[in-house]
Amino acid sequence: MHQYERLLRISTLLVREPQSTFELADAFHVSQRTIFRDIALLRQMGMEVSYDPLDGVLRAKNHQFRDLFEGHGEALIHLLVCAYTSPLFQTSRTMWADLEMSLLSLLPRAERDFLLGLRECALGDAANEFNLSVIPSILSAAVEGTSIAIRWKEPGRGIALRTYLRDLEIEKRHSHWGVSAESSFHRRQHFFAFDDIQPMDEPIAATRCGLRPSLANGPPHARQAS
Numbered sequence: 474m475h476q477y478e479r480l481l482r483i484s485t486l487l488v489r490e491p492q493s494t495f496e497l498a499d500a501f502h503v504s505q506r507t508i509f510r511d512i513a514l515l516r517q518m519g520m521e522v523s524y525d526p527l528d529g530v531l532r533a534k535n536h537q538f539r540d541l542f543e544g545h546g547e548a549l550i551h552l553l554v555c556a557y558t559s560p561l562f563q564t565s566r567t568m569w570a571d572l573e574m575s576l577l578s579l580l581p582r583a584e585r586d587f588l589l590g591l592r593e594c595a596l597g598d599a600a601n602e603f604n605l606s607v608i609p610s611i612l613s614a615a616v617e618g619t620s621i622a623i624r625w626k627e628p629g630r631g632i633a634l635r636t637y638l639r640d641l642e643i644e645k646r647h648s649h650w651g652v653s654a655e656s657s658f659h660r661r662q663h664f665f666a667f668d669d670i671q672p673m674d675e676p677i678a679a680t681r682c683g684l685r686p687s688l689a690n691g692p693p694h695a696r697q698a699s
Contacts, residue, residue, distance in 0.1 A: 505526055508526075509524075512524050
């Protein structure tokens, strides 16, 4: 399981669990070293958490979750894109629902609308129902480090997404469609690329776009991916 996927599940459990405690070993079946790396990243994000390796219990304050992401639309976008493109949540819809609503409620309208549009495009006709069982048949997400590449298996899905981005009047730049946002996790650039898989004789007109972290923060900031 990718680190950000574990962080999503950890955050979900912290939202759902009244006491904000749970056993990491039972939840993820990962090594102590991996758990400590996850906890270190949570602390870098600003969450006060404690972990007792003897009983395997993580503790945190519930109210900190909303405080953690206030004003950090980039981090929310990164987490939600991870979620919308990962088969991990195919069997975790109930657990994920609470976190999804909590995250979306913290975003400015433009970012929230963008992510809802992404979900709608990814799931095709399931616009009002998060039918995660269709994700594996529609797309495959390659998660490498902190970058995500999405390839649509059904022709036209990427076109629908590009049309949606155009309708949102998101600024277009450079050579590929995607979302560029500076993550508060590592303070570095992340690029999410959306590529339509088409026959070789049907080249795709591709454009990159920058998504503003906040409408109040001025023009989009987008750097060309290396």
